[in-house]
Amino acid sequence: MKNYDFPAGFLWGAATSSHQVEGGNKNDWTEWEASGHIKNRQRSGQAADHWRRFEQDFDLLSELNLNAYRLSIEWSRVEPAPGQFDEKAIDHYRQMLAALEARGIEPVVTLHHFTNPLWASDWTDPAIVKHFTRYVRQMVKALGQPVHWWCTINEPNILVSMGYLQGKWPPGHKSLLAAWRARRHLVNAHRQAYAAIHEIYENHGWPTPAVSMAYNLQYFEPASASPLDKLAALVAHYFTNRSVLTKTLGSLDFIGLNYYFANRVSLIPPRLAGGLDEVNGQRLPHTDLGWTVYPQGLYHVLNWLKGFDLPVMITENGLADARDTLRAQFIVDHLREVSRAISEGADVRGYLHWSLIDNFEWLDGYDGQFGLVAVDFKTQERSIRDSAKVYGRIAAQNSLDDAGERP
Ligand code: BGC
Numbered sequence: 330m331k332n333y334d335f336p337a338g339f340l341w342g343a344a345t346s347s348h349q350v351e352g353g354n355k356n357d358w359t360e361w362e363a364s365g366h367i368k369n370r371q372r373s374g375q376a377a378d379h380w381r382r383f384e385q386d387f388d389l390l391s392e393l394n395l396n397a398y399r400l401s402i403e404w405s406r407v408e409p410a411p412g413q414f415d416e417k418a419i420d421h422y423r424q425m426l427a428a429l430e431a432r433g434i435e436p437v438v439t440l441h442h443f444t445n446p447l448w449a450s451d452w453t454d455p456a457i458v459k460h461f462t463r464y465v466r467q468m469v470k471a472l473g474q475p476v477h478w479w480c481t482i483n484e485p486n487i488l489v490s491m492g493y494l495q496g497k498w499p500p501g502h503k504s505l506l507a508a509w510r511a512r513r514h515l516v517n518a519h520r521q522a523y524a525a526i527h528e529i530y531e532n533h534g535w536p537t538p539a540v541s542m543a544y545n546l547q548y549f550e551p552a553s554a555s556p557l558d559k560l561a562a563l564v565a566h567y568f569t570n571r572s573v574l575t576k577t578l579g580s581l582d583f584i585g586l587n588y589y590f591a592n593r594v595s596l597i598p599p600r601l602a603g604g605l606d607e608v609n610g611q612r613l614p615h616t617d618l619g620w621t622v623y624p625q626g627l628y629h630v631l632n633w634l635k636g637f638d639l640p641v642m643i644t645e646n647g648l649a650d651a652r653d654t655l656r657a658q659f660i661v662d663h664l665r666e667v668s669r670a671i672s673e674g675a676d677v678r679g680y681l682h683w684s685l686i687d688n689f690e691w692l693d694g695y696d697g698q699f700g701l702v703a704v705d706f707k708t709q710e711r712s713i714r715d716s717a718k719v720y721g722r723i724a725a726q727n728s729l730d731d732a733g734e735r736p
Contacts, residue, residue, distance in 0.1 A: 333729035340679025341724035342397025346442035349688035350379035356405035357450040357499040371694030377704045393721035399681045401439035405446035419471045437478040451500045452511035458518045465522040469529045481522040484545040485515040516576045523580035543585035543644040546570045548626030552595035561596040587645035591626030617649040624662040631670035640676045647683030649697035656716035
């Protein structure tokens with residue numbers, strides 16, 4: 330294998346989530362938007378109208394030589410009232426999966442990506458575990474066979490921190506107890522969903538699926554060699570990366586990894602996030618949302634994950650870059666780190682860039698443009714960014730070699 334070749338069968342793809350792209354949803358986030366919590370009082374509204382334009386969007390995947398797509402099911406759409414499932418909505422997702430299959434694109438399906446139906450909108454409520462598991466069972470029975478890769482819940486740590494500790498996302502709790510409860514229920518919901526998915530596949534005689542959460546995992550570097558700063562890094566690593574992941578071990582067939590953040594942390598002064606702005610006196614690039622770009626952090630996270638002895642799927646990695654000045658280099662540099670980790674024994678099965686199309690970026694509304702493909706939200710017109718073409722060529726070659734691919 331050449332230095333920058335990827336393993337045969339590597340999945341090259343892009344990711345989205347229902348609320349961010351579909352349009353026309355009614356859930357806890359639309360309420361949150363209506364009450365003015367989003368930058369400049371923006372609302373998700375029609376989003377990228379993916380609900381109606383999915384065929385066109387899947388053609389974009391093909392045009393970019395991508396062979397995988399991560400999408401999520403909108404719980405509020407398929408179960409608008411407790412126990413009442415909307416067959417038309419379920420059938421729509423069935424059609425989406427069929428449209429992917431027709432193009433030879435492997436689906437990676439997320440069952441919960443931050444949004445909740447209004448009738449089950451608080452993860453501190455223990456009943457939500459039962460509700461979620463019922464919904465999962467219905468979806469898996471209805472959609473199951475063509476799907477091998479399932480993500481039960483997206484980024485539980487971010488959901489807990491934003492919605493239950495900091496109160497910036499719905500349901501707006503700001504308490505340690507609420508955060509503790511929500512985390513516990515998310516972990517239990519995952520475990521039950523994991524068991525349910527496997528049971529349903531087995532009963533139907535379908536090939537064994539691969540199930541994980543999609544974890545937001547970050548790199549933490551101590552600000553100095555002092556034992557106090559090293560302790561700070563361990564603490565931050567524990568709470569952000571380890572705590573949920575280790576509680577779900579035993580109910581994981583792979584590890585879904587969303588990588589965005591690298592941090593330089595210290596105990597004195599206390600700083601447990603951010604801080605990695607420059608390396609060796611060189612300022613790191615900053616994205617439109619002010620996040621720093623540090624691809625080596627992905628390598629460190631992949632190295633750490635080797636210890637769990639499970640395959641890894643990079644379920645998200647990307648940046649807000651409306652003018653597309655950083656994206657091509659970002660992709661090449663991150664893939665170089667992935668390839669380095671693979672050559673040192675990391676079992677990485679695929680890379681799904683966030684995101685296929687510009688979309689509704691939570692509190693930042695339409696100000697964070699993460700798309701390989703730009704969307705004009707007035708006309709819904711799509712245009713492929715140049716960086717996407719670079720990514721598409723890498724995918725076609727299954728290799729970063731001839732870094733002619735370097736922008
Ligand atoms: C989330 C996406 C989000 C992206 C960029 C991830 O944490 O899963 O929904 O759009 O980051 O912020």
